[in-house]
Amino acid sequence: xxxxxxxxxxxxxxxxxxxxxxxxxxxxxxxxxxxxxxxxxxxxxxxxxxxxxxxxxxxxxxxxxxxxxxxxxxxxxxxxxxxxxxxxxxxxxxxxxxxxxxxxxxxxxxxxxxxxxxxxxxxxxxxxxxxxxxxxxxxxxxxxxxxxxxxxxxxxxxxxxxxxxxxxxxxxxxxxxxxxxxxxxxxxxxxxxxxxxxxx
Amino acid sequence: xxxxxxxxxxxxxxxxxxxxxxxxxxxxxxxxxxxxxxxxxxxxxxxxxxxxxxxxxxxxxxxxxxxxxxxxxxxxxxxxxxxxxxxxxxxxxx
Numbered sequence: 042x043x044x045x046x047x048x049x050x051x052x053x054x055x056x057x058x059x060x061x062x063x064x065x066x067x068x069x070x071x072x073x074x075x076x077x078x079x080x081x082x083x084x085x086x087x088x089x090x091x092x093x094x095x096x097x098x099x100x101x102x103x104x105x106x107x108x109x110x111x112x113x114x115x116x117x118x119x120x121x122x123x124x125x126x127x128x129x130x131x132x133x134x135x136x137x138x139x140x141x142x143x144x145x146x147x148x149x150x151x152x153x154x155x156x157x158x159x160x161x162x163x164x165x166x167x168x169x170x171x172x173x174x175x176x177x178x179x180x181x182x183x184x185x186x187x188x189x190x191x192x193x194x195x196x197x198x199x200x201x202x203x204x205x206x207x208x209x210x211x212x213x214x215x216x217x218x219x220x221x222x223x224x225x226x227x228x229x230x231x232x233x234x235x236x237x238x239x240x241x
Numbered sequence: 242x243x244x245x246x247x248x249x250x251x252x253x254x255x256x257x258x259x260x261x262x263x264x265x266x267x268x269x270x271x272x273x274x275x276x277x278x279x280x281x282x283x284x285x286x287x288x289x290x291x292x293x294x295x296x297x298x299x300x301x302x303x304x305x306x307x308x309x310x311x312x313x314x315x316x317x318x319x320x321x322x323x324x325x326x327x328x329x330x331x332x333x334x335x
Binding site for chain 1: 309
């Protein structure tokens with residue numbers, strides 16, 4: 042819980058600083074966040090490799106958890122379909138197209154903007170950013186309430202890069218392997234599912 | 242994407258080789274890096290006028306879709322976790 046609050050603070054302070062121009066925005070044009078992400082991935086790799094318990098656990102994890110990407114995809118599409126009656130402005134397939142971003146906001150919003158226009162594209166952008174941010178912020182709570190697989194499903198396509206460190210930290214290093222497998226699989230379905238639902 | 246996976250794999254390789262030289266302490270670097278990336282994400286959101294203005298009406302619609310999508314998949318993941326957990330423990334008893 043304390044972990045989530047500290048992360049929220051860093052994010053909120055970032056928004057505040059940027060919105061009130063208290064922080065130079067040239068930093069966004071630099072590749073700092075890319076290098077920070079790379080450093081993070083490298084550190085996560087080292088901590089996974091150094092933990093031989095995590096390595097020997099891989100073969101036990103793979104058997105049952107291999108269907109997790111399928112559960113994420115079905116759950117996400119079903120969930121997006123279930124809320125569509127509350128959004129009369131958009132059709133069932135439009136809601137499912139937005140959901141099919143699985144947190145991969147850059148790609149899904151570009152696709153949806155192309156097929157459905159800027160408004161639904163913006164919704165896709167915000168919706169999938171919310172998915173990534175929610176996973177980053179609430180992973181400790183999700184693990185506590187719904188088990189160690191919950192943040193992986195919640196993270197969707199982001200669990201192989203941006204949300205991997207936090208999942209590895211709170212679900213355990215042995216779940217990093219599940220998260221990477223899950224992220225790569227879901228990530229590959231994004232262009233196909235978004236195109237399928239956006240062109241219906 | 243390939244850079245990231247390559248970095249992970251080379252890190253895992255180095256971590257495995259030097260696992261007995263106290264390299265595990267590197268995990269203390271992970272948390273501050275998460276903070277830095279979240280701060281930078283905040284900077285980019287605050288700097289994006291379209292996102293800040295859209296947080297009103299469009300934001301609510303986006304939130305509703307995200308909420309539906311995430312809650313059903315989280316419930317599915319919870320079900321799988323409980324199922325495998327029970328399955329594993331009953332198998333061990335035999």
